[in-house]
Amino acid sequence: MAVRTIEVRERVMARNDELATAVRHRLAQHRVATFNLVSSPGSGKTALLEHTLEDLGQELRIAVVTGDVQTQNDADRLAAYTEHLVQAVVTGGACHLDARQVQAALDAVDLESTDLLFIENVGNLVCPANWDLGETAKIVLFSVTEGEDKPAKYPKMFQQSRYAVFTKIDLLPYVPFDITRAETIARDVHGALTFFRTSARSREGLEEWYTFLRDQVGDTRAL
Amino acid sequence: MAVRTIEVRERVMARNDELATAVRHRLAQHRVATFNLVSSPGSGKTALLEHTLEDLGQELRIAVVTGDVQTQNDADRLAAYTEHLVQAVVTGGACHLDARQVQAALDAVDLESTDLLFIENVGNLVCPANWDLGETAKIVLFSVTEGEDKPAKYPKMFQQSRYAVFTKIDLLPYVPFDITRAETIARDVHGALTFFRTSARSREGLEEWYTFLRDQVGDTRAL
Numbered sequence: 001m002a003v004r005t006i007e008v009r010e011r012v013m014a015r016n017d018e019l020a021t022a023v024r025h026r027l028a029q030h031r032v033a034t035f036n037l038v039s040s041p042g043s044g045k046t047a048l049l050e051h052t053l054e055d056l057g058q059e060l061r062i063a064v065v066t067g068d069v070q071t072q073n074d075a076d077r078l079a080a081y082t083e084h085l086v087q088a089v090v091t092g093g094a095c096h097l098d099a100r101q102v103q104a105a106l107d108a109v110d111l112e113s114t115d116l117l118f119i120e121n122v123g124n125l126v127c128p129a130n131w132d133l134g135e136t137a138k139i140v141l142f143s144v145t146e147g148e149d150k151p152a153k154y155p156k157m158f159q160q161s162r163y164a165v166f167t168k169i170d171l172l173p174y175v176p177f178d179i180t181r182a183e184t185i186a187r188d189v190h191g192a193l194t195f196f197r198t199s200a201r202s203r204e205g206l207e208e209w210y211t212f213l214r215d216q217v218g219d220t221r222a223l
Numbered sequence: 224m225a226v227r228t229i230e231v232r233e234r235v236m237a238r239n240d241e242l243a244t245a246v247r248h249r250l251a252q253h254r255v256a257t258f259n260l261v262s263s264p265g266s267g268k269t270a271l272l273e274h275t276l277e278d279l280g281q282e283l284r285i286a287v288v289t290g291d292v293q294t295q296n297d298a299d300r301l302a303a304y305t306e307h308l309v310q311a312v313v314t315g316g317a318c319h320l321d322a323r324q325v326q327a328a329l330d331a332v333d334l335e336s337t338d339l340l341f342i343e344n345v346g347n348l349v350c351p352a353n354w355d356l357g358e359t360a361k362i363v364l365f366s367v368t369e370g371e372d373k374p375a376k377y378p379k380m381f382q383q384s385r386y387a388v389f390t391k392i393d394l395l396p397y398v399p400f401d402i403t404r405a406e407t408i409a410r411d412v413h414g415a416l417t418f419f420r421t422s423a424r425s426r427e428g429l430e431e432w433y434t435f436l437r438d439q440v441g442d443t444r445a446l
Contacts, residue, residue: 008231040264041348041377042369069349071376093379095318095349123376125264126292126318126347145368145391146265153294153346154264156316168368174397176424201399 016131019099023106023134030111032063033216034119036133038157039141040150041123044167046074047200048141048209049118053081056210060217061113065089065105066120067097074120085109095127102133115217129156136216137162142186144168144177151186159190165209170199239354242322246329246357253334256439257342259356261380262364263373264346267390269297270423271364271432272341276304279433283440284336288312288328289343290320297343308332318350325356338440352379359439360385365409367391367400374409382413388432393422 027034037045046066053062064086066074075088087105089097102119109117119135121128128138140161142150145168151158158164164186166179179197186193196212198205250257260268269289276285287309289297298311310328312320325342332340342358344351351361363384365373368391374381381387387409389402402420409416419435421428 040346041373042263042366046370068376070378071372073372073376093349095347122349123263124318124347124349126316126345127350143265143368145366145394147269149294149296150264153291153296155293171368171394171397174394 013130016099019103020132020134023099023103026106027111027117027134027136030114032111032114032117033213034117034135035216036119036121036128036135036138037141038121038125038128038138038161039123040125040143040146043123043141043143043146044200045120045123045141046077048165048167048198049078049120050081051200051203051206052118052210052213053078053084055206056213057082057084060115060213062116062118063087063109063114064118064120065097065102065109067091067101067122069093069095069122084114091122095122095124096131097121097128097133098131099133116213125150125154125157129154129160139163139165141165141167142182144172144179144182145175148177148182149185151182151189155189158186158193161190161193163194163196163212165196165198167198167200169197169204170202236353239322242326243355243357246322246326249329250334250340250357250359253337255334255337255340256436257340257358258439259342259344259351259358259361260364261344261348261351261361261384262346263348263366263369266346266364266366266369267423268343268346268364269300271388271390271421272301272343273304274423274426274429275341275433275436276301276307278429279436280305280307283338283436285339285341286310286332286337287341287343288320288325288332290314290324290345292316292318292345301343307337314345318345318347319354320344320351320356321354322356339436348373348377348380352377352383362386362388364388364390365405367395367402367405368398369400371400371405372408374405374412378412381409381416384413384416386417386419386435388419388421390421390423392420392427393425
C-alpha cells in the first residue's frame with residue numbers, strides 16, 4: 001500500500017518536473033523573470049503584491065498568477081491595482097500549485113509584453129516546497145507574527161527558496177520576535193538565503209524590494 | 224495517471240478512517256476528551272497550549288501529542304510546562320498527522336490517567352482538514368494577523384472544525400482586522416461554529432477557554 005503510493009507520487013512528480021522545465025524554457029525565451037511566492041496563509045503575499053503592482057506597475061509590465069484552494073479573492077484584490085493580467089487558478093482542495101496549472105495559466109498571458117511574472121502560491125509552508133513551477137526562484141515570505149523557528153520547523157521551504165522576505169515588521173514592537181535570531185535560524189537551514197525586511201503598512205523596506213525587482217528584470221532583459 | 228492517483232488516495236484515506244474509528248473508540252473507553260488543534264503555521268497553537276498546561280495542569284490531567292514536519296521544538300516547549308506526557312511525532316515531510324501516527328503515539332500515553340488530550344497538528348490550513356485522527360473535535364486557531372477571509376479561502380478546515388479560537392487579539396489595535404467581519408465570514412462557511420477570542424500575551428479570553436475545557440472533561444467523565 002505505502003509502496004504503491006510512493007510509486008504513483010514519484011511518477012506524478014516526475015511529470016511535474018518535465019512540465020516545469022517546459023515552462024522555464026518558455027519564460028526564458030520571452031525573458032520573463034518569474035518569482036514563486038510561498039508562505040504560511042496570512043503572511044502578506046497579496047499585500048506585498050498590491051504595493052508592488054501599484055508602485056512599479058507603470059515602470060515594469062507585471063503579470064500575476066494566483067493559486068488558491070477555493071476562492072479568487074487574491075486575484076480580485078490584485079486586479080484592482082493593475083491593467084495587466086491577473087490569472088486565478090483554483091486548486092480545488094490541493095495544497096499547492098503544479099506546473100500543469102501554471103502552463104495553462106500562461107496561455108492567457110502575453111509573455112512578449114511581460115517583464116516580470118509573480119506566481120502567488122497557495123498559503124502553505126509544506127506542500128509548495130516540493131513542486132517546481134518553472135520559476136526563476138522561490139521567495140518565501142515570513143511574517144514577524146509567526147515564530148522565529150519557522151525555518152527549522154519547515155526547512156524544505158527555506159532550502160528551496162533563494163530569498164526570504166520578512167513581512168509586517170511594523171509589528172515588531174508588539175510581538176516577541178527577534179529578527180536577527182530568525183535570520184540566524186534561516187541561515188542554519190540555507191546559508192545562501194538573501195533577506196528583505198518589509199512592511200506593507202509602514203512601507204519600510206519596499207524600496208529595497210523594488211530595487212531588487214528592477215535588477216532582476218534588467219538581468220533577464222540582458223540575457 | 225490522475226485516476227490511478229485518486230484510487231490509491233481513496234484507499235489510503237479509507238484505511239485512515241478505519242484507524243481513526245479505532246482511536247476514537249479507545250479514547251471513549253478511557254473517557255478522554257480529545258481536541259485536534261489545526262491552524263496556519265505561527266497562529267499560536269503552542270503558545271495557547273503552554274498557558275493551558277501551566278494554568279490547568281494541576282486541575283486536569285492533560286496529555287499532548289505534537290505533530291511537526293521536522294523538529295520536536297513544540298514538544299520541547301510544552302514539556303517545560305507539564306509533568307504529563309508530551310509525545311512528539313515527526314511527519315518527515317508530510318503536511319498533516321494521520322490516525323496511524325496518533326494510534327502509535329497513544330501507546331506511550333497512560334489513558335486511564337488522562338482527562339484531556341490535545342493533538343497539536345502540523346501548521347497547515349489545507350491538508351489536516353482531510354484527516355480524521357479520532358478526535359472529539361477539531362479546533363481551528365485563527366490569528367488576527369492573518370486576513371479576515373481565511374475561512375472563505377480555506378473553507379474545508381473551518382467546516383471540519385467545531386470551534387474557532389481567535390488568537391493574538393492583543394494585536395487588534397495594530398492590524399487591519401475586523402473580528403466581527405471575520406466571524407461572519409467563518410459562519411458563512413460553517414454556521415454552527417463556536418468562537419473564542421484569546422490572547423496568550425495579554426491573557427484575555429483564557430478563562431473562557433479554560434471553562435470550556437473543564438466542561439468538556441466533565442461531559443466526558445459523565446458518559
